[in-house]
Amino acid sequence: MRTESLLLGVVALAVVLGVGVAVGVPGALDPPEDTPDRPEKPAMVDVVEMTIAPGDVGGENATLRVRPFLAQRGGAAENVTVLLRAVDHDTGFVAATQRLSYGTLDGDVTRSREGALTVARQGGYDVQAIVYVNGSRVETGVRDVDGVGTLTPDYRDTPLQFQDFDAGLPVIEYSIDAVENNRSTLSVSTYLTNTGDRTVDDLELVLTARQNGSNVVADRTTVELGAVGSGKTVQPTGTIVVPDDYNYYLDAVLWRDGTVVATARSTANLAPGTGLRVDDNTTTDDDEGFQASDFESTESGREEGTEEPLTETQAGGSGGQPGFGVAVAVVALVAAALIARTRQ
Numbered sequence: 001m002r003t004e005s006l007l008l009g010v011v012a013l014a015v016v017l018g019v020g021v022a023v024g025v026p027g028a029l030d031p032p033e034d035t036p037d038r039p040e041k042p043a044m045v046d047v048v049e050m051t052i053a054p055g056d057v058g059g060e061n062a063t064l065r066v067r068p069f070l071a072q073r074g075g076a077a078e079n080v081t082v083l084l085r086a087v088d089h090d091t092g093f094v095a096a097t098q099r100l101s102y103g104t105l106d107g108d109v110t111r112s113r114e115g116a117l118t119v120a121r122q123g124g125y126d127v128q129a130i131v132y133v134n135g136s137r138v139e140t141g142v143r144d145v146d147g148v149g150t151l152t153p154d155y156r157d158t159p160l161q162f163q164d165f166d167a168g169l170p171v172i173e174y175s176i177d178a179v180e181n182n183r184s185t186l187s188v189s190t191y192l193t194n195t196g197d198r199t200v201d202d203l204e205l206v207l208t209a210r211q212n213g214s215n216v217v218a219d220r221t222t223v224e225l226g227a228v229g230s231g232k233t234v235q236p237t238g239t240i241v242v243p244d245d246y247n248y249y250l251d252a253v254l255w256r257d258g259t260v261v262a263t264a265r266s267t268a269n270l271a272p273g274t275g276l277r278v279d280d281n282t283t284t285d286d287d288e289g290f291q292a293s294d295f296e297s298t299e300s301g302r303e304e305g306t307e308e309p310l311t312e313t314q315a316g317g318s319g320g321q322p323g324f325g326v327a328v329a330v331v332a333l334v335a336a337a338l339i340a341r342t343r344q
Helices: 002-024 326-343
Strands: 044-057 061-073 077-088 094-105 110-112 115-120 125-133 136-145 160-162 172-180 183-190 192-194 203-211 217-225 237-243 247-256 259-269
Touching: 044 077, 044 125, 044 136, 061 077, 061 094, 061 125, 077 115, 094 115, 160 247, 160 259, 172 247, 172 259, 183 203, 183 259, 203 237, 217 237
Parallel strands: none
Antiparallel strands: 044 061, 061 110, 061 115, 077 094, 077 125, 125 136, 160 192, 172 183, 183 237, 203 217, 203 247, 247 259
């Protein structure tokens, strides 16, 4: 009993003390105040990827389409911008710049924007993406771009190409159709393949025979090309007439809208000897045997070695009778009258 009484007394004392503290200490019974918020994590913005693709390509300049991907982590990043720069490999000069705006990034997101840098179509460049948050530079991404000079200008962009034979066959071939008056008529043809996915048309092929050594153009012809479907190969053929006993380069030039888009070369060996090869840079014909008169152009509408008959106008006639003119006839009549009067 004493133990139980002792425990009850302790409990009663604790209750009395608790009530006394609650009454005597101001605010002891008030609800606890809100704890202060934890400090926000700092904003983290990184360049996680940067893609580069060619845009418009001209003869002198090329446009690089650049798309940086930014990943935001932590707190909100306000006023995020990216400065794009293209730095020339050779000179270190900044060739082009552009600034992209990303606004505010929040919620652990990834965003991208596309920019365009127009540079000279030559050499290579370091493409930089410099990230700014509220005007402070926080990150830089860099990608290397080489071979800008190999980009094909838009005006030369055609899928129609001269066929490249694996067996080393010449892309231009010829046959001799006729030989007459020291002239050979050559049937010249080539192979063109559409390597693209679309049909192409409005192209023309110019075939030229160029005499080795003198580089004189012996003859030239133009072949109009029709529509060539995707994956198809065509064999345009033209006729060229050249002097015998010479070697020639056969040049094929593909044109579209007044622009050369592709070229090819082969040879035609009509002179005796070792012959001419495409990669020869020396003269194989005998220089003393070259006769410029063999390559004189024939006037249109006239056969070589003949003259056109003079016209009536060129002869000075007026449509009258042949013989003396009218003035001579009048003089003769006057003279006859004078002679008759004298005899009388």
